[in-house]
Amino acid sequence: MQLTGKNINMRTVTLEDAEFIYLMRQNQNKTKYLSKVTGTVESQKEWIKNYKEKEKEQKEFYFVIESKSEEKLGLVRVYDFQDDSFCWGSWLIKEDAPKTTAIESALQIYEFGFYNLGFKKSHFDVRKGNNKVIAFHQRFGAKIIHENELDYFFNFEKSDYVKIKEKYKRYL
């Protein structure tokens, strides 16, 4: 499965990405607000094998974000499909990736979720304190609908996306 963006492509992960994922998830300052991944490159491979079964059943999609020259730039995951809403997260981009990678990958996720998969809404949670990411989602028009001690819970409607898409069309 591959999604084609303007300056990036996003393709579903394979076993060969185990080391990349492992190294990305080991990066201490980038993973402060993500759940801890323990283990080794080998256990990452096991995790991917397990994931690949879910991908076959179209229950989950885990993407490597790449440049057009196939340089790996980051990761992002679509999962927890409910009636009319999909969740996305595990979003992680390399420090030295081109500046538009974040916006482009978010747009590709919404294109995929709303048009390819046909959902009407998207939901995701962001750790309190992860202010840059909270601001990113708010600029897109996502709304905080709930919170607990640890997280803000966001909702983003397809109708909001249709509106914002016009503003971001240069990134599509």
Ligand SMILES: CC(C)(COP(=O)(O)OP(=O)(O)OC[C@H]1O[C@@H](n2cnc3c(N)ncnc32)[C@H](O)[C@@H]1OP(=O)(O)O)[C@@H](O)C(=O)NCCC(=O)NCCS
């Ligand atoms: C989350 C993550 C992938 C976002 O990527 P990022 O590159 O940090 O995203 P940014 O918000 O800095 O956006 C990139 C650029 O686009 C700009 N931008 C972002 N949203 C924009 C918008 N709506 N309109 C215009 N420009 C925008 C930003 O200003 C930034 O440019 P700048 O560096 O000149 O300020 C990255 O920070 C990361 O890997 N974080 C660690 C893991 C994590 O917390 N993941 C999220 C868990 S919910």
